[in-house]
Amino acid sequence: MRHRHLAAFATAAGALFLIASPAMSQSEVSRTVEDGGINVAGWMGKIDAREAESGQALENSRLSEMDGVLHVTTGPAVTYWNASNMGSGEYTVSATFHEPQYMSLNSHPHPYGIVIGGNNLGTDQQSYLYCAAYGSGTFIVRGFGPEAFQVNGRRGEANDAVDTAAGQNEPVTQEIAVSVTATTVDCSINGEVVGSYPKSDIVTSGRLSSTDGVFGIRFAHNTEATVTGLKVTRD
Numbered sequence: 001m002r003h004r005h006l007a008a009f010a011t012a013a014g015a016l017f018l019i020a021s022p023a024m025s026q027s028e029v030s031r032t033v034e035d036g037g038i039n040v041a042g043w044m045g046k047i048d049a050r051e052a053e054s055g056q057a058l059e060n061s062r063l064s065e066m067d068g069v070l071h072v073t074t075g076p077a078v079t080y081w082n083a084s085n086m087g088s089g090e091y092t093v094s095a096t097f098h099e100p101q102y103m104s105l106n107s108h109p110h111p112y113g114i115v116i117g118g119n120n121l122g123t124d125q126q127s128y129l130y131c132a133a134y135g136s137g138t139f140i141v142r143g144f145g146p147e148a149f150q151v152n153g154r155r156g157e158a159n160d161a162v163d164t165a166a167g168q169n170e171p172v173t174q175e176i177a178v179s180v181t182a183t184t185v186d187c188s189i190n191g192e193v194v195g196s197y198p199k200s201d202i203v204t205s206g207r208l209s210s211t212d213g214v215f216g217i218r219f220a221h222n223t224e225a226t227v228t229g230l231k232v233t234r235d
Contacts, residue, residue, distance in 0.1 A: 028106060028107065028108070028221070028222060030051060030054070030056055030060070030074070030075055030076045030077070030222060031060075031075055031105065031221075031222055032056075032060040032075060033060055033061055033062045033073050033074065033075040035062065036058075036059045036060050036061055036062040036073075036075060037058070037059045037062060037063075038058070038062075038063045038080070039062070039063065039064040039065070040064060040065045040070065040082075042082045042083075042084065043063060043080055043081065043082050044080070044081060044082070044083065044121070044122060045058050045061070045063060045078050045079060045080040045081070046058065046078065046079055046121065046122050046126065047060075047061065047075075047076040047077060047078045048076065048077045048078070049124075051076035051077055051078075051221070052076075056075065057076075058076075058078065060075040060076055061073065061074040061075035061076055061078045061219075062074075062075070068228070069226050069227070069228050070217070070226060070227040070228070070230070071226050072112070072217070072219050072223070072224065072225055072226070072227065073105075073223075073224045074219045074220070074221050074222060074223050074224075075221060075222070076221050077218075077219065077220050077221045078218070078219055079115055079121070079128070079130075079216060079217070079218045080216050080217050080218075080219075081115065081118055081121055081214050081215070081216030081217075082214075082216065083121075083214055085214060085215050085216065085230075085232065086212075086213065086214055086215070086232075087116055087180065087211075087212065087213065087214075087215050087232050088212040088213075089180075089212070089234065090179075090180055090181050090182060090234065090235045091179070091180055091232050091233065091234045091235065092177050092178065092179040092180075092232065092233050092234075092235075093114050093116050093177065093178050093215040093230075093231070093232050094114070094175070094176065094177035094178075094229065094230075094231060095114060095175075095176060095177075095217065095227050095228065095229050095230040095231070096173060096174070096175050096176075096227070096228045096229050097112050097113065097133065097173065097174045097175075097176060097225050097226070097227055098171065098172075098173045098225055098226045098227075098228070099112075099135055099165070099171065099172050099173070099223070099224070099225040100171050100224070100225070100226070101169045101170070101171070101224070102135040102165035102167070102168060102169060102170050102171065102172050103135070103165075103168045103169070104168075104169055104224060105222045105223060105224055106221075106222040106223065109134040109135050109136040109138070110134065110219075110220035110221065110222060110223040111132035111133055111139070111140055111156075111219075111220050111223075112132055112133070112217070112218065112219045112220065112223060112225050113130055113131050113132030113133055113139075113174075113176050113217070113218055114130060114131055114132075114176050114177065114178045114215065114216075114217065114218075115128050115129070115130045115214075115215055115216040115217060115218050116128065116129055116130070116178045116180065116185075116211065116213070116215045117129050117143075117180075117202075117208050117210065117211045117215075118213040118214035118215065118216060119208075119209060119210065119213045119214070120146075121214055121216075124146060125146045126144060126146055127143070127144055127145040127146055127207070127208050127209060127213075128143060128144055128208070128213065128214075128216075129141070129142075129143040129151070129178070129185065129202060129207075129208060129211070130142060130143065130178075130218045131176060131178050131187035131189075131195070132176070132218060132220070133162050133163075133174040133176055133189055134156070135163070135164065135165040135172040135174075136164060136165070137158050137159070137160070137162045137163070137164040138155075138156050138157060138158045138159070138162060139152075139156055139157065139159060139162050139187065139189055139194055139195070140152060140153075140155070140156030140157075141156070141187055141195055143202070143207060143208065145206050145207040145208055145209075147206065149206065149207055151195075151197055151201075151202070152195055152197075159192075159194040161189050161190050161191070161192035161194050162174065162189050162190070162194065163190060174189055174190060175189065175190050175191065176188070176189055177189075180199070180211045181199070181235075182199075183198065183199055184196050184197060184198060184199055185199055185202050185211060199211065215230075215232060217230065
């Protein structure tokens with residue numbers, strides 16, 4: 001059962017904490033995942049530069065696969081991709097993200113989501129855009145070009161389409177899609193467009209060189225979830 005409104009299980013004060021808490025993420029230290037690394041053929045990854053600067057390594061997060069389901073446990077914030085997964089022209093990349101135990105590895109919500117437009121991935125000049133959801137009912141759209149840039153604000157924003165976990169260690173599922181049209185880049189969560197952005201604001205100096213590129217997945221630090229149905233469809 002999906003829980004779209006915080007009022008169903010929290011007081012107003014509790015709800016305020018859950019919505020505001022992503023802003024506190026910088027105070028939490030990234031853990032080291034036991035038996036980490038990438039254990040899926042053809043996949044690669046790169047942790048965020050600030051994670052590497054603090055001494056973290058890609059092997060401190062884990063990507064594995066069982067029966068077609070990707071399992072991710074972080075450690076440091078990381079982006080994973082398979083170079084054969086490409087989107088070009090007008091297309092949609094979608095997947096279902098399931099967090100079996102919301103906030104089981106952290107004290108506040110952390111996001112996970114879809115990456116598109118990946119170019120020069122794994123290098124200091126990499127660029128991509130991502131749309132990610134929090135189990136607290138918020139979402140965030142950001143990118144690297146190669147410097148980080150914000151699309152819907154520093155802390156993202158709340159939207160009723162984003163599912164909200166019933167509480168810590170409870171399950172929450174988000175169906176996330178990013179669509180590229182001739183004029184816009186749209187982020188949809190659970191079947192509803194939560195953000196639509198002019199393509200000219202995304203493909204511009206200091207951001208993306210193109211929305212054509214590799215697609216993949218991105219997870220914030222200290223998060224555990226599964227990914228199913230990662231695919232691209234073309235209009």
